[in-house]
Amino acid sequence: MIALLLGSHGKFAKEALESAKMIVGEQENTTSFSLEENMDLKMTIDSAQDAFNTLNTSEGVLLLTDIMGGTPTNVSTVIHKKNPNTRLLAGFNLPILVEALLNRSMELDELVDYLKEQFPGTLSDVS
C-alpha cells in the first residue's frame, strides 16, 4: 500500500489527514510535517525527512503539499529527489486526499495519473 506524506504551512496537512480519517476511517502508513513560524529551512527539511523515515516506503510514497511555490513544497522536492519511488503533487484538497487514501493499492504512477484525471487543473505535478 502506497505511503502518504503530507506537508504544509502550519497544521493544515496534519488536520487534513485527521479530517479525512473522519470520512474514510483510521489509516496506516500516513504522516505529515508542518512548517511553523519559528522553523528555518534546515529544520523544515529535517522535520520532513523524520516524518518520511517513519513510513513503510516499499510500495512508494505519495507526497501531497499545500501550495505550489511554498516552502513545504520546496522541501518535499528535496525529499522527492533524494528518494526513488516517490511522487509529489501540490495543491491538494480534501476530496483529493480522500480519493488518494481510498486508492493506495494502485501502483504509485497509476495513482498519480488517476488523481490528475479525476481532479484536472487542481494539482501541480512537481515530480
Added chain:
Amino acid sequence: MIALLLGSHGKFAKEALESAKMIVGEQENTTSFSLEENMDLKMTIDSAQDAFNTLNTSEGVLLLTDIMGGTPTNVSTVIHKKNPNTRLLAGFNLPILVEALLNRSMELDELVDYLKEQFPGTLSDVS
C-alpha cells in the same frame, strides 16, 4: 470586504485559515466551524450559525467547505439558504483560500466567478 466562513470535518478549515495567514498575513472578518466526532447535526448547525454571527456581513459572506456531500457542506447550505448575500463553494484547497483572501474587495458574485475561472473543476458551487 467580503467575509469568509470556512467549515470542515475536524480542524481542517481552522488550520487552513491559519496556514493561509502565514502566507498573506493576518486577516479580519474570517472565521471557521468544525464538525467534531461528538457533535450531532443540531450542534453543528448551531456552531456554524454562531461563527456566522461573528462576521460583518455587509459586503456578503463566502462560505468555503471541505468536501461536497459532507455534513459541513450540508450545514453551510442551511446557513446559505437562511442568509441572503452568501455564496457556498465546496472543495477548497490552500491556493483557492489564498486567492479568496486576496480578492475580498470584489463583489461577492464576482469573486465566486473569479475563483471558479482560476480553479476550473476544483470547486463545487452549491449556491
